[in-house]
Structure formats: structure tokens, C-alpha cells
Amino acid sequence: MLNAYYDPHEAARLEVATRSAERQRRFLCSLDPDSVLLDDFRELIEAAHARRANANAGAPVREKGAPLRVLLLGYAGAGNTGADVRTIETLRQLRRRFADQPLELTVFACGNIFDHPELRAANVLMPSDVYLPDALDAAMDRFDVVLNVEGSTYTSKFSDALAALLIGGVGLAAAHGRFACAYGIDAGAMSARLERFAPATARDVKIVCRSRGTAERLAGLGIATHDGADTAWAFRAAPNSLPPLPPRYAVLCPNNPFWxxxxxxxxRALELDVTGAKSPLRYGPLYFHSWDDLRAARFAAYKRSFAAIADGLRRRGYAPVLVAMEQLDRAACEEIAALLPFDVPIITRGVHSLDTVVATLESAQWVVTTRYHASVLAIANRVPVVGVSMDARIDQLFEENGLADWTIPCDERGFEQRALERIDAGIGATLDSLRDAYAALTQREIAKFEQMGLQLKRDVDAFFQR
Structure with a gap:
């Protein structure tokens, strides 16, 4: 006989909490925790789909006049300029396109750098102490629409754990019957486990790509996509955001492509915490960058090449300025500056505001960058760019738009020579032609982004009228 005080809802809650604790323990104790994370996301997605199928559930019912609750899933708050301008422009577009109804906009936060009014105006969903897959699973009832707004989504370049969050997050949303969309995303090289995870969790998720190469790569995995654009093309810095800089300067945006x-x-994290030791390779509570002697040697060569470009620019009459597009890039900028016999200004996101960083790019004479969104923001302002590419993103941007001559692999020995040759060639009629190509490219991409917004509005309205 049931106890008189038995509460089935409380019992169900405790069962969920117990399962979450078991998953988290398995993750923390595993020799391959990233694989466990992917498996746990997939398990939760499949379970949510099964619950809805058993209940024969349709789309969630929205009360008339209730706000449309939108979660923007991404990398905002970590001090990454590209991730933040993508989020900001999506927030602005949502307010324009859904002006006919109340909106409740929430940004998933990967840090606390919210140095722009659009970011500060949104609600924030911070990762809790609860195991991340379960925390997101539990949060889905709070939203009607979930958009993945991070560009680097279907790739193992940075982290399978980050890819699990982004791909698994919209997969969970769809499994819970929410409108789920990956919005203006990219795809690159993936680990075997991520190649299995991506198509297995794509059911009912709309995926909008920002490049042809992305669509082709995902099609190879059997994932249907739609054409779109990166969401950052329309962003412009606020007026009067430019810091004091020389009147004729060129921007260098390096990072560490090799870690x-x-x-x-x-x-490893536990050992450091117990001993109080520090590691320059630590990234957050549990993550560590890849590093060995070969990576160190390649990074040293990369820094020497960037220093040589800075010196060459100075000899050509341009004051070099180093820009750290993300907080993580600050060390690379400082180490390159230390190789130079003259002082170089360093503009660092986190120390300087997002608008200051972007304004520095907008007013430059040249930009040499390994950061994708430094290319986008410079091109959008007709500033000539040399891309020093670390993966397919810059290559695709340049090659798909007739600019293949303006990108160089970051591991090419002595790439400074080719970069400076490009700068020497980019004068007169060549520069005018390049800027005209930039203007046409920017117009096309902004138009595609606006079409994405119109289609998103149609899709969301239709979704909740089923």
C-alpha cells in the first residue's frame, strides 16, 4: 500500500535527479569523458522523442498574448567578438521580425563578458552545477524556440564538448517539441564520433548554412540543410568607439591556431585543484588545450611570421596594431609584440569593449587575420584583408567569393612573404576592384540574412499554428 504522503511528482523528480547524478558520475570517472557527454546528449534526445511519440504530442500550445520565449544557444559571454556580434545581430533581427508579438529573449552564457547593450538587455541562462545535458533537458520547457547561433558548430576543431552542446542543444529542443534551428552555421572536420552524433540528433532540426562547403559537408552525412549567411555582416560599431590610434594603421589579428x-x-583538473598548481593550457574547470613540441615549434614560426608582417607594414608606412578578437588571443598578441624592436598597441577584447575592437577593424587600412569574424567585419567595411587560415572557414569565405588569392595557410613556412606581397599588390585599381567586390559581397550576405529572418518568422508562425 502506498504511503499516505507519497507524492508521485516528487518521486519522478527524484528519479530524474538520480539518473542525472549517475550520468555525471560516469562522465567524471570516464577515461573518455567527451564520448560520454555525446552519448548522454543522444540518450536524452532519444528519450524525449520517445515520450512525445508515446503521448502522441503535437506542437506546444502557446496562450494567446503570451510572449514567444526564445533561447539563443551559443558561445556568448566568453569574450569572443565573433560569437557576440553573431548573437547581437540575431537578437536585433528577432526584435524586428517578431515586432507583432511580445518576445522573451534569453542568451545561453559561456562567460560574463556582456559589454554591449543588446547582450545586457537579454535574459541570461547560465550553466548550473547540474550536469549540462540534464540542465539543458530540464530547461527546454521554459522556451518555445531554440536557435543555435554559434558559427563553428559541426566541427571538432575546437572541442567535441562544445559541438555536443550546440548540436545536442537544438536536438533536445526538437525532441521536446520546440522549434529548433541552427542559424547560419558552419561545418568543418569532425571526429568519427561527432560524425555519428550529428546525423543521429538532427531529426526535426532546421539547419541553415553560411557557406556552400558547409552544405556539401553535411549532405555527405545525410543531413538536410538550407542556404543562408553568417549573421554578423550587418554589425557596425557604435559611434565614437575608436580608441586613440595612429591615423594610418594596419590591424593584425593572430591567435594560437595550434593548441x-x-x-x-x-x-588533471583535480590534480591541479588539489595542489593549487596552475597550467597555461587549462581552459575552464575541466578542459585543456592540446600541446606538444611540434605544436610549440609551429606556433613559434607563426609568431615570427606575424612579427615580420608587423615590421614590414611599419616599413611601408602603416602603424601595426595587434587586436585580440577573443581574450584567449591576448597571449599570442603579447608574445608577437615582444619579438618586435618597437612598441605596438594591443587592443584586447575584455580589456576593451566589443565596440572598440570592431571600430579598430573598421577604420584600419589593412587587416591580416586568422580570426574569421575579423575578415567578415573588415570586408563589410571595405577594408582589404589577408586571411591567414587555420581551417576551412576563412578558406570557404574567400574561395566561394572569388577571393582565393587573399588567403594563406597558417602553417605555411614564411607566410609573411606572401602576405606582404598581397599588400604590395593591393594598390590603385586593384584595391578599388577589391573594395567593389567587398561591397557586393556584403550586400549579398546581408540580403541573405534578411531572407533568413523572414523565413524564420514564417516557419515559427506556421509551427505554432499546426
């Missing part, structure tokens, strides 16, 4: 991906290493 990715990060991997989860619980034991």
Missing part, C-alpha cells in the same frame, strides 16, 4: 582542440581531463 586546439581542447579535451576534457577531469583527473
Amino acid at each position: 586546439w582542440p581542447v579535451h576534457t581531463d577531469v583527473r
Whole structure:
């Protein structure tokens, strides 16, 4: 006989909490925690789909006049300029396109750098102490629409754990009957486990790509996609955001292309925490960058090449300025500056605001960058760019738009020579032609982004009228 005080809802809650604790324990104790994370996301997605199928559930019913509750899933708050401008422009578009109804906009936060009014105006969903897959699973009832707004989604370049969050997050939303969309995303090289995970969790998720290469790569995995654009093309810095800089300057945006991906290493993190030791490779509580002698040698060569470009620019009459597009890039900028016999300004996201970073790019004479969104923001302002590419993103941007001559692999020995040759060639009629190509490209991409917004509005309205 049931106890008189038995509460079935409380019992169900405790059962869920117990399962979550078991998953988290398995993750923390595993020799391969990133694989466990992917498996747990997939298990929760499949369970949510099964519950809805058993209940014969349709789309969630929205009360008339209730706000449309939208979660923007991504990398906002970590001090990454590209991730934040993508989020900001999506927030702005949502307010324009859904102006006919109340909106409740929430941004998933990967940090606390919210140095722009659009970011500060949104609600924030911070990762809790609850195991992340279960925390997101539990949060889905709070939203009607979930958009993945991070560009680097279907890739193992940076982290399978980050990919699990982004791909698994919209997969969970769809499994819970929410409108789920990956919005203007990219795809790159994936681990075998991520190649299995991506199509297995794509059911009922709309995926909008920002490049032809992305669509082709995902089609190879059997994932249907739609054409779109990156969401950052329309962003412009607020007026009067430019810091004091020389009147004729060129921007260099390096990073460390060689210490990715990060991997989860619980034991290593615990050892450091117990001993109080520090590691320059640690990234967050449980993650560590990849590093060895070969990576160190390649990074040293990369820094020497960037220093040589800075010196060459100075000899050509341009004051070099180093820009750290993400907080993580600050060390690379400082180490390159240390190789130079003259002082170089360093503009660092986190120390300087998002608008200051973007304004510095907008007013430059040249930009040389390994950061994808430094390319986008410079091109959008007709600033000539040399891309020093670390993966397919810059290559696709340039090659798909007739600009293949303006990108160089970051591991090419002595790439400074080719970069400076490009800069020397980019004068007169060549520069005018390049800027005209930039203007046409920017117009096309902004138009595609606006079409994405119109289609999103139609899709969401239709979804909740089923």
C-alpha cells in the first residue's frame, strides 16, 4: 500500500535527479569523458522523442498574448567578438521580425563578458552545477524556440564538448517539441564520433548554412540543410568607439591556431585543484588545450611570421596594431609584440569593449587575420584583408567569393612573404576592384540574412499554428 504522503511528482523528480547524478558520475570517472557527454546528449534526445511519440504530442500550445520565449544557444559571454556580434545581430533581427508579438529573449552564457547593450538587455541562462545535458533537458520547457547561433558548430576543431552542446542543444529542443534551428552555421572536420552524433540528433532540426562547403559537408552525412549567411555582416560599431590610434594603421589579428582542440581531463583538473598548481593550457574547470613540441615549434614560426608582417607594414608606412578578437588571443598578441624592436598597441577584447575592437577593424587600412569574424567585419567595411587560415572557414569565405588569392595557410613556412606581397599588390585599381567586390559581397550576405529572418518568422508562425 502506498504511503499516505507519497507524492508521485516528487518521486519522478527524484528519479530524474538520480539518473542525472549517475550520468555525471560516469562522465567524471570516464577515461573518455567527451564520448560520454555525446552519448548522454543522444540518450536524452532519444528519450524525449520517445515520450512525445508515446503521448502522441503535437506542437506546444502557446496562450494567446503570451510572449514567444526564445533561447539563443551559443558561445556568448566568453569574450569572443565573433560569437557576440553573431548573437547581437540575431537578437536585433528577432526584435524586428517578431515586432507583432511580445518576445522573451534569453542568451545561453559561456562567460560574463556582456559589454554591449543588446547582450545586457537579454535574459541570461547560465550553466548550473547540474550536469549540462540534464540542465539543458530540464530547461527546454521554459522556451518555445531554440536557435543555435554559434558559427563553428559541426566541427571538432575546437572541442567535441562544445559541438555536443550546440548540436545536442537544438536536438533536445526538437525532441521536446520546440522549434529548433541552427542559424547560419558552419561545418568543418569532425571526429568519427561527432560524425555519428550529428546525423543521429538532427531529426526535426532546421539547419541553415553560411557557406556552400558547409552544405556539401553535411549532405555527405545525410543531413538536410538550407542556404543562408553568417549573421554578423550587418554589425557596425557604435559611434565614437575608436580608441586613440595612429591615423594610418594596419590591424593584425593572430591567435594560437595550434593548441586546439581542447579535451576534457577531469583527473588533471583535480590534480591541479588539489595542489593549487596552475597550467597555461587549462581552459575552464575541466578542459585543456592540446600541446606538444611540434605544436610549440609551429606556433613559434607563426609568431615570427606575424612579427615580420608587423615590421614590414611599419616599413611601408602603416602603424601595426595587434587586436585580440577573443581574450584567449591576448597571449599570442603579447608574445608577437615582444619579438618586435618597437612598441605596438594591443587592443584586447575584455580589456576593451566589443565596440572598440570592431571600430579598430573598421577604420584600419589593412587587416591580416586568422580570426574569421575579423575578415567578415573588415570586408563589410571595405577594408582589404589577408586571411591567414587555420581551417576551412576563412578558406570557404574567400574561395566561394572569388577571393582565393587573399588567403594563406597558417602553417605555411614564411607566410609573411606572401602576405606582404598581397599588400604590395593591393594598390590603385586593384584595391578599388577589391573594395567593389567587398561591397557586393556584403550586400549579398546581408540580403541573405534578411531572407533568413523572414523565413524564420514564417516557419515559427506556421509551427505554432499546426
